[in-house]
Amino acid sequence: MSNQKIWLSSPHMGGTEQNYVNEAFESNWVAPLGPNVTGFEQDLEKFIGQDSHVGALSSGTAALHLGLILLGVKAGDEVICQSMTFSASANPIMYQGATPIFIDSEKETWNLCPIALEEAITDRISKGKKPKAIIAVHLYGMPYKVDEIHAIAKKYEIPVLEDSAEALGSHYKNQKCGTFGEIGVLSFNGNKIITTSGGGAIVTKNKESKDKVIFLSTQARDNAPHYQHSEVGYNYRMSNICAGIGRGQMEVLEDHVGLRRKMHEFYKDYFKDVEGVTVFSEPDSNYFSNHWLSAIVLDPSKTGGKTREDLRLALEQANIESRPLWKPMHLQPVFESYPYYGKNVSEKLFDDGLCMPSGSNLTEEDKNRIRTVLNQFFNKKI
Ligand SMILES: *Cc1c(COP(=O)(O)O)cnc(C)c1O
Numbered sequence: 001m002s003n004q005k006i007w008l009s010s011p012h013m014g015g016t017e018q019n020y021v022n023e024a025f026e027s028n029w030v031a032p033l034g035p036n037v038t039g040f041e042q043d044l045e046k047f048i049g050q051d052s053h054v055g056a057l058s059s060g061t062a063a064l065h066l067g068l069i070l071l072g073v074k075a076g077d078e079v080i081c082q083s084m085t086f087s088a089s090a091n092p093i094m095y096q097g098a099t100p101i102f103i104d105s106e107k108e109t110w111n112l113c114p115i116a117l118e119e120a121i122t123d124r125i126s127k128g129k130k131p132k133a134i135i136a137v138h139l140y141g142m143p144y145k146v147d148e149i150h151a152i153a154k155k156y157e158i159p160v161l162e163d164s165a166e167a168l169g170s171h172y173k174n175q176k177c178g179t180f181g182e183i184g185v186l187s188f189n190g191n192k193i194i195t196t197s198g199g200g201a202i203v204t205k206n207k208e209s210k211d212k213v214i215f216l217s218t219q220a221r222d223n224a225p226h227y228q229h230s231e232v233g234y235n236y237r238m239s240n241i242c243a244g245i246g247r248g249q250m251e252v253l254e255d256h257v258g259l260r261r262k263m264h265e266f267y268k269d270y271f272k273d274v275e276g277v278t279v280f281s282e283p284d285s286n287y288f289s290n291h292w293l294s295a296i297v298l299d300p301s302k303t304g305g306k307t308r309e310d311l312r313l314a315l316e317q318a319n320i321e322s323r324p325l326w327k328p329m330h331l332q333p334v335f336e337s338y339p340y341y342g343k344n345v346s347e348k349l350f351d352d353g354l355c356m357p358s359g360s361n362l363t364e365e366d367k368n369r370i371r372t373v374l375n376q377f378f379n380k381k382i
Helices: 017-026 035-048 060-070 091-095 115-124 146-154 207-217 239-249 253-271 308-317 345-352 366-376
Strands: 051-056 078-082 097-103 131-136 160-163 184-187 200-204 277-279 295-297 353-354
Touching: 017 035, 017 239, 035 051, 035 200, 035 239, 051 060, 051 207, 060 091, 060 184, 060 200, 060 207, 078 115, 078 277, 091 239, 091 253, 097 115, 115 146, 146 160, 200 207, 253 277, 253 295, 253 366, 295 308, 295 345, 308 353, 308 366, 345 353
Parallel strands: 078 097, 078 131, 131 160, 160 184
Antiparallel strands: 051 200, 184 200, 277 295, 295 353
16 A cells, blocks of 8 residues: 555646646737636635625635625724634735624534624623624534524624635525525635636625625725725735636536535545544535535543544554644634634634545545544454
């Protein structure tokens, strides 16, 4: 058996990406803008549906930043954010000079806890400031409790900025993730379910908002023959080269979702008779996760004291990458002084959870190598 590194999640090209990139070279559309950008946006709009409008940008982080700007978030405002997430969900709040208010997860989807969310909103209002926006995340591709979260958002009339960076291809009650929020965000970073090598997109409900995003992401140039600016602009547009990769990736997106879900099945099947290990799975049939990353939780009181860190190191020994779950933002040195609402659900998940190799490109041989380490670690008889 080879001992090549098995990655958590690595880029997986479908084969036609190069053609779109070549086309861009041949027609000299190497600048930002161009037919691949428009084509990629149309592919995404068709895929997620709901008459969405999609603007392709340089990253998911840029999309979150422009999303906050579109929602009118300014210096001094408060923005609610799921604590258990990648830092990119929260950083744009700081770019705007606003204050993040962090919220714990619930145990089923690991996303925003509706109880902690409402508690936070009422407490912030009683302190004199109504939060300007709610950043809700579909962690590892698992849809958050859409009905509950949006009912609360509606009750207090606070817009939701939906961080769907990990959830392209996931859906809730047959509606695609990315289309629930006032504004949605997608990412095509190298480790995501599809990649443009680096990139992201914003999803809006109308053309005016999309036009505004395009305007802001291309340096906010007013309509004039010279360079004229009445607003602060950004250089956040996706390039036509990257969009070419994206168009090719869209042709294999459904396949890749299927393959990621197969990896999840592999772990479900493996762990079904292993005491003290649960595989992160949909709570019921309303939820459909793309299973971007397959994650497990170890209960050391039932695994004979074996911890997720022990398992991580055992996998590392065999040149297999795994990683603890996202460390909650309220525990991060950069954010620890900001308000936090909730209990210790996300802290506990961080202590005991591990993301397993989940790529759509893992082979049978890779699975065998993973199985061998797991067999040894859990003393599983075959
Ligand atoms: C990857 C990711 C982002 C940021 O996307 P980039 O394209 O890498 O900037 C934002 N939020 C979450 C939850 C992510 O996983």
